[in-house]
Structures are given as structure tokens and as C-alpha cells.
Amino acid sequence: MIQVNLSNIQRFLPLPYEAALAPRLRIAHRHLQQQNGMGGEFTGWVHLPQRYDREEFARIKAAARRIQRDSRALVVIGIGGSYLGARGVIECLCSANYNLKRKDTPNIYFVGNGLSSDQLSEVLELLEGVDFSVNVISKSGTTTEPAVAFRFFRRALEERYGAEGAARRIYATTDRARGALKSLADRAGYETFVVPDDVGGRYSVLTAVGLLPIAVAGVDIDALLAGAADMMAACAVEDIALNPAWQYAGARYELYRTGKKIEILASYEPNFRFMAEWWKQLYGESEGKENKGLFPASVEFTADLHSMGQYIQQGERHLLETVVRFGPSAHVNPVPYDDGDSDGLNFLAGKSMDFIRQQAMDGTLLAHVEGGVPNIILQAGTVSARTLGELIYFFEYACGLSGYLLDVNPFDQPGVEAYKKNMFALLGKPGYEELRAQMEEKLGR
Ligand code: PA5
Numbered sequence: 001m002i003q004v005n006l007s008n009i010q011r012f013l014p015l016p017y018e019a020a021l022a023p024r025l026r027i028a029h030r031h032l033q034q035q036n037g038m039g040g041e042f043t044g045w046v047h048l049p050q051r052y053d054r055e056e057f058a059r060i061k062a063a064a065r066r067i068q069r070d071s072r073a074l075v076v077i078g079i080g081g082s083y084l085g086a087r088g089v090i091e092c093l094c095s096a097n098y099n100l101k102r103k104d105t106p107n108i109y110f111v112g113n114g115l116s117s118d119q120l121s122e123v124l125e126l127l128e129g130v131d132f133s134v135n136v137i138s139k140s141g142t143t144t145e146p147a148v149a150f151r152f153f154r155r156a157l158e159e160r161y162g163a164e165g166a167a168r169r170i171y172a173t174t175d176r177a178r179g180a181l182k183s184l185a186d187r188a189g190y191e192t193f194v195v196p197d198d199v200g201g202r203y204s205v206l207t208a209v210g211l212l213p214i215a216v217a218g219v220d221i222d223a224l225l226a227g228a229a230d231m232m233a234a235c236a237v238e239d240i241a242l243n244p245a246w247q248y249a250g251a252r253y254e255l256y257r258t259g260k261k262i263e264i265l266a267s268y269e270p271n272f273r274f275m276a277e278w279w280k281q282l283y284g285e286s287e288g289k290e291n292k293g294l295f296p297a298s299v300e301f302t303a304d305l306h307s308m309g310q311y312i313q314q315g316e317r318h319l320l321e322t323v324v325r326f327g328p329s330a331h332v333n334p335v336p337y338d339d340g341d342s343d344g345l346n347f348l349a350g351k352s353m354d355f356i357r358q359q360a361m362d363g364t365l366l367a368h369v370e371g372g373v374p375n376i377i378l379q380a381g382t383v384s385a386r387t388l389g390e391l392i393y394f395f396e397y398a399c400g401l402s403g404y405l406l407d408v409n410p411f412d413q414p415g416v417e418a419y420k421k422n423m424f425a426l427l428g429k430p431g432y433e434e435l436r437a438q439m440e441e442k443l444g445r
Contacts, residue, residue, distance in 0.1 A: 001234060002394055004247040005377035008365060009255060009320075012374040017254045018240050021405075025246045026238055028404035032397070033236065035198075037404055039411030044198030045396060048206055049228035049389075056193060057221075060208055063171055063191060064215035068105055071133040071169070075123065075153050076213045077112035077146045078137035080281060081201020082173075086110075086213040088275035089205065089224070089388055094217050096271050105218040106132075112149030120149065124156060132157075133169040135216075137209050139195040141179025144423065150181075163188075173208045200411050202282045203396055206389075220385045227389025235397040245394055248376065249401035252320065255374055256294050260320040263294045264312065267324045268301045268357055269383065275324075276300075279395055286399050286410035293406060294320075302360050313371040320374045324391070325361065327382035329354050 031037025032046050067074055076086060087110050090098060099107040107130075109123045134157060136150045157166035172185035173193040185192045193208030195201075204210065206228055215221045235245045252263060263283070265276050276298035287293030299308050301323075312319060335356070337349040348356065369375050378394075381387040403410020425432035425439055 001230065001381075002244055002390055003379040004244045004251075005379060006247060006251050008369045008375040008377070009251055011369070012258065012260075013251075013254050018250065021250045021254065022240050022246075024405060025240060025250055025401060028249075028401045029238060029243075029246070031404055032400045038409040042198055042200045042203070042411035043400065044196050045203040045206070046400070047232070048196075048199065049225050049232045049393060052206070052225065053194070056208060057211070059191075060193065060211050060215055061221070063193075063212060067133045067171075067216050068218075070131060071106045072130045073107040073109060073127055073132040074213065074216050075109050075111055075127070075132060075134045076137065077134060077149050077153065078110075078173075078209070079113045079143060079145045080285075081204055082137040082139060082143075082146065082195075082209055083110060083113045084202075084274065084278040084281055085205025085210040085392070088278040089210060089214050089219065089385075089392075090217045091274045092269070092271050092383065092388060093219050093385060096273065098217065103218070106216060108213060108217055111153070112136075112146035115145060115148075120152060124152065127156065133171065135171045135173060135212055136181065137173040137195075138179070138181050139175055139201055139204070139209075141174045141181030141183075144420070144427075147180070171212060173212065200413075202278075202285055203411075205278070205392055223385035224389040224392075227384075227386035227391075228393040229389075230386075231390040231393035231397070235393065245398040245401060248322075248378070248394070249398040249405060251376055252294060252322070253402060253405045255320045259318060260374060261295060261318045262320070263296055264319055264321045265296065265298045265324065266301050266304075266321055267326075268361060269324075269326060270300055270303070271383075272324065273298075273300055275388070275391070282395060282399050283402070285413045285416070286403050287406055287408060289408050289412075289415060292408055301364065302357075305360075305364060312368055312373060317372045320376070321368055322376040322378060323361070323365070324378045324380060326380050326387070330382075 028037070031040065032043060035043040035046065076083070090108060095101060109126065111120065111123050134153050136146060138146050154166065154170065157169055161169060167189045170188070170190040171193065172181055172190045174181040174185065174195060176194045176197065182192070193212060195204055195207060195209055199207055206225060211221050214224065235243055237243045240246045240250060265279050267276065280296040280298055283294065283296040288295070312321070333353040334350050335345065335348045338346060365375055380391055400410050421432070421435065422439060425435040428436065
């Protein structure tokens with residue numbers, strides 16, 4: 001189970017805060033548990049690891065097996081909360097190099113998460129001569145980026161397999177009843193999976209949104225949900241001494257109040273990179289409103305110690321650092337002995353890579369804390385589906401608490417609409433004519 005180590009924030013928060021904060025954490029906690037706080041209609045994820053739809057879960061597994069049988073590639077179309085969680089879990093558990101590995105599961109390409117024409121062409125090219133399926137994921141069913149990408153990949157499937165054959169290879173994950181994607185899926189006869197009404201995009205990785213692509217990559221989704229269920233039980237306890245999410249949410253809130261406005265999530269596993277991207281969306285979109293919220297950033301150590309290390313050590317002191325540490329690696333890799341010791345590294349001969357990394361972690365920790373950066377350590381188990389299930393639920397729960405501590409609604413994202421409105425206007429979407437005229441003038445067109 002994840003342990004939250006707060007010993008390296010103590011010098012920054014010398015006065016005890018836990019007793020004073022506990023009543024506010026308790027109120028936030030009860031709002032989450034009883035689903036009656038701000039945005040309570042989007043807290044279906046709180047009990048999800050226990051109350052998920054078993055029938056749909058079985059269909060997800062069956063669909064994953066079918067895709068594994070009939071496809072050498074799966075194209076996953078989605079953006080934001082309909083994308084980052086699946087990519088985070090797959091890269092963390094199966095490697096960022098997953099597509100390059102020898103394996104008996106399909107390659108997975110993530111598209112529709114931007115508007116790069118070259119990236120689109122590249123994936124279409126990579127699919128030439130390769131049997132593939134598509135999982136298009138959009139809760140609203142109307143998001144521009146994935147909807148545009150889907151046109152291209154649907155056409156590619158139809159050209160390859162005909163309309164009926166294509167329909168058998170398209171899996172749509174969307175709203176139960178509403179939206180353009182749902183209507184299209186029903187008309188065309190695609191198999192559909194549901195983004196539950198009460199689960200927002202960035203909290204949806206443990207629904208079909210994340211589970212189908214994750215299962216196609218061969219990850220044990222039962223273990224993922226079992227880890228989340230364990231953490232759900234740990235997070236249900238009303239005691240700051242025992243509840244890891246209370247500890248993390250409380251500590252980062254208190255540090256924020258002392259002027260630590262940026263939280264850097266660090267990990268020493270390069271494969272964690274997209275989990276950090278998922279975390280950034282989760283916290284950025286949940287907290288960043290009403291001129292409040294920690295800015296979530298991420299670094300990958302030790303690589304970024306050689307690029308961002310200088311700033312972290314000596315730049316403006318508005319940072320706090322949260323480090324996700326995993327248990328022992330699967331591979332030991334002792335450093336080879338070299339007869340001539342030509343590089344002077346024989347003092348490390350026989351030492352494992354994990355041992356060397358441990359010293360780097362501890363050395364960095366002391367340096368950063370001495371340099372004025374409070375450090376929270378999240379000690380997780382070995383990298384596994386169960387550990388990631390724990391971590392996902394832990395971050396989600398702490399995020400819900402954090403939003404309530406800040407007195408914002410952690411489950412809406414009103415700011416995301418601003419760019420969409422402008423883009424629709426400039427693209428000439430019907431209904432946006434007036435805004436378009438105003439914008440053209442501002443842009444001097
Ligand atoms: O968290 C969110 O709500 C957003 O990031 C959405 O997931 C993202 O905008 C994609 O939306 P949709 O799934 O409706 O296409």
C-alpha cells in the first residue's frame with residue numbers, strides 16, 4: 001500500500017497543522033463519500049472500484065480478446081481524460097517502447113489528441129498492410145480533435161474491410177444515450193461502451209475509457225481494479241494518521257498556503273512519464289479555477305536533473321516536489337567489472353542499478369530540501385497493475401479533497417470552453433457567426 005512520507009516537509013511547516021486541518025478534511029471527505037459536495041453529480045468514481053458494471057467489464061475483456069485475435073494494431077482516438085489515463089497505464093506497465101517490443105498483443109497508436117496533420121499521416125502509413133481496429137473515445141461525442149481523426153480512420157477501415165467489416169472493428173466508448181458519436185455508433189452498429197454520467201473525463205481511467213485499451217495491451221485489469229479497491233478502503237478511513245489521501249491533500253494544501261504555488265511530480269521511472277501527464281490534467285483541471293490552485297508540473301529523474309535540476313535547486317522558491325518511488329525493479333543489472341578500470345567506475349562494479357538509483361534519489365532529496373524545496377515521498381510497491389490501481393485511486397481521491405479544501409468545484413472545467421468557442425467561430429461552425437466577426441476584427445484579418 002502506498003505510504004506518504006512527509007518527514008521532508010517538516011522544516012517548511014514547523015507548526016503542527018494536522019489537528020487544525022482534520023475537521024476540514026473530514027467535511028471534504030464526507031462530501032466525496034456521500035456525493036453531495038460541489039459537483040457531487042460527478043463523483044461516481046468514488047465507489048467505482050466496488051460498484052462497477054460487471055456485465056460491461058466482461059464485455060470489455062471479450063472485446064479486448066477479439067481485438068488481440070483479429071488485429072495487429074489498435075488505434076485509440078481520444079483527448080484529455082479520454083486519452084491520458086490509458087496511455088499512462090500502458091506505458092508505465094508495458095513500456096514507452098511497447099510498440100517496438102516483440103509481443104503477442106497489438107501495437108497501440110494514440111491519435112486524435114491534437115491537430116497534427118503529419119502525425120495523422122504517419123499513423124495511417126504505419127497501418128498500411130496491418131490489420132487494425134479502432135477504439136474511439138469521447139464522452140461528449142462532439143470533441144473536435146477526436147471527431148476529425150475518427151473520420152480519417154473510419155474511412156481507412158471502410159476502404160480496407162468494407163462498411164460492415166469496418167463496423168465490426170470499431171469500438172465506441174461514449175455517453176450512454178447522448179451525443180453525435182453515440183448516434184453514429186447506433187446507426188452503424190459499432191459495439192459501444194459507456195462513460196458513466198457521474199464520472200468526468202479526467203476521473204474515468206478505471207471505466208471502459210481506460211480499461212479497453214489497457215486490456216488490449218495485455219494488462220490485468222482485474223488487478224488494476226483490485227488495487228483501486230484496496231486504496232478505496234484505505235481512503236475511506238476518517239483519520240489523518242491513517243488515510244494516505246488526507247495526508248497528501250493536507251500537506252500540499254498547507255504548503256500552497258505558505259507560497260509553494262507549483263507542485264512538481266517526479267519519478268525515477270521514465271515509463272511513468274504519461275502517468276505524470278495524466279496527473280497534471282487531473283490536478284490542473286480540478287484545482288485551477290477562480291484564480292486558485294497549485295500549478296502541476298512534472299519531471300523525469302534523473303534525466304531532468306541535468307536540465308531542470310538547476311532551477312529546482314536555486315530558482316524561485318515557489319516549488320514543492322512530490323516524488324513517486326516504486327519498489328525494486330524487475331531487473332537487477334549489476335555494473336560490470338572492467339579490468340583496466342579505464343573509466344574509473346570499478347568502485348561501482350557489482351552494484352545494482354537500483355542501488356545506484358537509490359543513492360541518486362537520497363542525494364537529490366537532501367539537496368532539494370536544503371535548497372528550499374519541500375519534498376513529499378509517495379512510496380509505492382513494485383511497478384504492477386495492482387500498484388497502479390492504488391496510485392490512480394489515491395491521486396483521484398486526494399484531488400477531490402484538494403479541490404474542496406480550496407473551495408472550488410473539482411469536477412467541472414468551465415475554462416476549457418473558452419478556446420473551443422473561439423476555434424469553432426474561426427472554423428466557421430454554424431451558430432458562431434457573430435463571435436467570428438469580432439475575432440476576425442481583433443486578429444486584423
Ligand atoms: O476531463 C475532461 O473533462 C476533459 O479532459 C475531457 O476528457 C476532454 O476534453 C475530452 O472530452 P470528450 O471525452 O467529451 O471528448
